[in-house]
Amino acid sequence: MSFFKKIFNKEQAARQITNVNDLKVNDIIVLTDSFALPENLRQQQFQVSAVNSYEYEHHTETEWVLTGNDDTELFLSLDIDDKTYLKFSLKIQHHDVENLFDLDEFATIFDEPGEAFLVKQADTDLSQGWSAEQYQQSIFAKVGYFHRKDHRTEQLSSYEGADAGEQFELYQLLNEDQSRGIELEVWQDGDTDVCLTLYRPTHDIIDMYPGS
Numbered sequence: 768m769s770f771f772k773k774i775f776n777k778e779q780a781a782r783q784i785t786n787v788n789d790l791k792v793n794d795i796i797v798l799t800d801s802f803a804l805p806e807n808l809r810q811q812q813f814q815v816s817a818v819n820s821y822e823y824e825h826h827t828e829t830e831w832v833l834t835g836n837d838d839t840e841l842f843l844s845l846d847i848d849d850k851t852y853l854k855f856s857l858k859i860q861h862h863d864v865e866n867l868f869d870l871d872e873f874a875t876i877f878d879e880p881g882e883a884f885l886v887k888q889a890d891t892d893l894s895q896g897w898s899a900e901q902y903q904q905s906i907f908a909k910v911g912y913f914h915r916k917d918h919r920t921e922q923l924s925s926y927e928g929a930d931a932g933e934q935f936e937l938y939q940l941l942n943e944d945q946s947r948g949i950e951l952e953v954w955q956d957g958d959t960d961v962c963l964t965l966y967r968p969t970h971d972i973i974d975m976y977p978g979s
Contacts, residue, residue, distance in 0.1 A: 784975040787845060787853065788919075790815050790831055793978025796843075799971045805896030808855065808965075811835055813843075814978060820918040822932055823911045827918050846966055853969055856950065856962040863891045864961055867898060876938050876951065881907025885940060885949075897963040899942030902949055906939035913952075 784794060792815050800810040813833035821828040821844075831843040842856040864873060868885050875883040883904040890898055912932030914923050924931050938951040948964040 782977050784977065787843075787969060787972065787975070788829065790818075790975065791917075791977075792816065792818055795974075795976050795978055796833070796972050797974040799973050801971065804967070804971065805965070807835070807839055807896075808841075813841065816840075817915070818917040818919075820914040820916055820923060820932075821911055822914060822918070822923055823909065827923070829917070829919065842962070851969055852966045853971060855965045855967065857893070857897055857965075858960060858962050859891075859893060863893055866891045867894055876904060876940070879907070881938070883940065894963060897947065897965055899947040902940035902942055902947075904938070904940045905948075906937055909937040909939075911935055911937055 784790060787796075790796070794815045795812055796815075797812050798804065798808050798810060802809070813835050815831050816834045817832040819830040819832065821830060828844050833841045833843055835841070840858075842858075844854045844856070846852040846854045859867075864870070866889055867887055869888060872883070872885055876885075881904050883902075885902040887898055887900050912923075912934055914932040916923060934955055936953045938953070939948060941948045946966050948966070950962045950964055952960045952962075954960075
């Protein structure tokens with residue numbers, strides 16, 4: 768084994784993850800068994816399969832794509848204000864939206880000035896444990912750019928062209944205690960992604976360790 772390989776292996780072995788913001792591709796997180804979590808998060812392990820960036824006018828957010836044992840795909844980011852919370856996001860489909868809400872009410876999310884108020888009708892199997900009874904709109908048509916890059920280690924291009932981020936508009940609704948939300952990303956081609964979001968304390972991650 769070469770001298771440089773020995774050094775590299777020592778550095779790999781010595782790496783410890785003490786903060787969520789240190790997570791890289793292939794790293795593993797382990798979640799608590801708290802019943803406050805949806806069943807598909809409770810006591811589960813997830814591996815970071817990709818790291819993306821959401822760029823807004825005044826800040827840039829890191830998004831960790833998480834893959835579970837049953838190929839469940841979730842998204843993790845940090846909600847940083849007076850305190851820092853984990854924000855888990857679960858993408859849902861049209862039939863989930865149709866079950867959860869009255870579609871005419873749901874459409875008011877896109878009406879200016881952005882004051883939609885939604886009342887849940889019924890959960891689907893996917894939304895169980897993720898949804899709230901009511902939501903109030905908090906963000907209307909906020910412009911952002913999505914980059915399939917890790918802004919912590921790669922520079923994001925500020926120019927148009929092949930390397931530019933994908934522009935979208937963000938719409939957000941939150942429940943009364945701001946522990947659950949809905950986020951919609953409307954892309955320039957008209958496609959719309961809808962996610963249920965869950966805000967949890969950082970200690971819900973009980974272990975983190977480097978992947979292979």
